[in-house]
Amino acid sequence: MKNWLNKNAIHIGIIAFFVVICFAYFSPVIQGKAPVQGDVLQAKAMQKEIMEFRERDGKAPLWTNQMFGGMPAYQIWVKYPYNISTYGIDVIKGAFPEPVGTVLLYLIGAYLLFCVLKVNPFLAAAGAIAVSFTSYNFIIIAAGHANKALAIGFFAPILAGIILALRGKYWLGGSLTALFLALEIRSNHVQMTYYLFIAIFILIIVELYDAYKNNRIKPFTKSIGFIGLGVIVAIMVNAGTLWTTYEYSKETIRGNANLTVKIPGEDKGLSKEYAYQWSQGVGESFSFLIPNIYGGATSIDELIKPESNLFKALEPYGQGQTPQLIAQLAQQLGMQQYWGLKPGTAGPYYFGAIVCFLFVFGLFIVKHRWKWWILATSVLLLLLSFGKNFPLVSDLFFNYVPMYNKFRAVESILAVVGLLVPLLAVLAIQEALDGKYDQRYLIKKLTWSAGITGGIALIVLIMPTLFFSFTTPDHAAVLQALTQGFNNDATVANTIMDALVKDRISLARADAFRTLVFVLLGFGLIWALISKKLQNNTVFILLAIIVLIDLWQVDKRYLNSDNFVPKSQLAQHYQPREVDTFIAADKDPNFRVYDATLGDPFKSSETSFFHKTVGGFHSARLMRIQEIADNQFYKSVNQDVLDMFNTKYIISRNPETGAYNMQRNPTACGNAWFVGNIQFVKNADQEMQAISSFDPKNEVVVDQQYRPLITSQNLGSGAEGFIKLVNYHPDHLTYEYSISKDAIAVFSEVYYNKGWKMYIDGEEQPYFRANYILRAAQLKAGNHKVEFKFEPKSYYLGEKISLAGSLLLIGGLGMAFFRRRKDN
Structure with missing residues (x-):
């Protein structure tokens, strides 16, 4: 043990340093605080029913009725107990308070990758900091994208496993690939995993070419075999997760449309407009080097400081009000510091000034084939991130590459570039120390690299408007609206807009100056390294510190102490209104609420914390729910549809007083009811049209494909009988009924035939x-019990496959450990 500690003392010390900087950055967690994360709070409301039944029963249900009239719970929260990676994620989340654990994952994962590349430990630490503190990694934490952050955290260790396998360490590389890919998949962010696989695919192509050129096909094939086995094991480990997600995705907004689609090519997956909504602006890519070149985040924090030009321009019209009120005035007037093409942004993709400088240096001096892999992949992913702003490449992928059209916010593909750019930066330093080049050549290339990156910063500093306008695409429209708002006084409007542009320029120039300073610092350090003015480890430690300072400062703009509040305050985030308390007194176990006070009730889960709702929030809601929202709610609210969903209460708000009102809906159909009339329709279009105006208590609209399931020609109306819900469990509903003739019963539950089964007696x-x-069935005459049970084969059989995969993974890791000890 002592020998092991001595041998690994540097690694242990570096990891301890990582722990220290994480707790230093997130110091509020030491005080018992936690970050306010919008998506996490949304998830809390989405999970409300799931967690209540989990606490009561000891296990979570597989279905929840809390939102959208019902949806699979495994798309929100499910344990997957036979999946070994579930426990790995639990350890990562539980070992340290959030978000310390996530950033530690970033750091240790990247450090492992650089150690596998046989980089000096101190340089590896600098590289890990560069990878981990990329601004996007912290912005998504602030937003609460916890699963996305975890998925990004496993990028580097997955590559480490693949590289080990490619180097001939077959068992170790294959088993580590399986382990980290299993954890990646369990993070449940398929989009980020998909983007990583694009990079891996290009790496394999580069390695195949090199193997062919150097007559190494046999060992390369063996490496690919072990990597492939690792991928298969990782997929097996996550069989339950992947199978249920794949099965469900076909029924969601990421699957096929049910209604006639008028735009060719958009009947499958997300619409192009929706998928491309968050596309990286071409010019915004300069934010990799200068963070505030496009204003930073969509906010006015910097613009309302008393020294800002905008504040001074608005102050005469603020009538002596506080900066906060002037900020509100600026928001009302459409003022914002971000001036890019996105609808809004929480911050830029900043890779670091020194990192970008060293990346360019790497393009000059690195001869290893991985330079071409990194460059080709980075360029492709950058072009894909442009989305609608450069559709030539994006449209090819969207239209022809499998699954690509299932994802939105294409700009997030840059998370992979955020790993590749620091990777080449570190390889550049490694290459400079290998003795392949003379000192003069290296300093020449270093000077060129500093000239390119520093020169860009210098141009922005001296002549910011040479290439950038600092105006939004709707600048003229905002100016016109502003002119009208100031009684057609164009002079005032122009003065305010000019002030806004000046502030944006000031932000860009300030960051251009700091970029120039960091580039010069980086140049000085690497020059001292090449010239042997300083020892290697001294340079690497200083480099790590300076890169940390650079990225830390920018990250703090978007994730800082202001994002943290006491945990008790978070626990009390959702406070019931008087109407919520009144509705909660109703002990009916399964009615719904429609909250018209949320703006778009289908994009908010707030009310779902208190009630089962017609609306809700989920990025993969059922396509049929979305189509009903589009056709029956957005234009005008269809009372008939509310009734068939058993919407018992409707919440509204007085626009004048702001008071919340609650209206009991007397025409709600109940949990289940009999109908006497059947209207058959030919397709989804006719079905949607039919429910636009009908009597749901007495009539049911049925697609003709289900006609064979209605066997009796002499159905009763059920008026003389009854049907009622006698036992409620989210994934097991029990009804009792009594009728004298066969009749059609309608249930106010969402139809999802990938697991729901009906039993009569x-x-x-x-x-x-x-x-x-909704669901409906022909029920036979008499007194009977009806049960609906959610028993998805994809989950239960998937869990058995997961168990087998977990055992294989443990066996593979054991074999790798045994062979490594044997080799040593």
């Missing part, structure tokens, strides 16, 4: 979709 019976989205 214990025997499985068929049911069908009705009213576009």
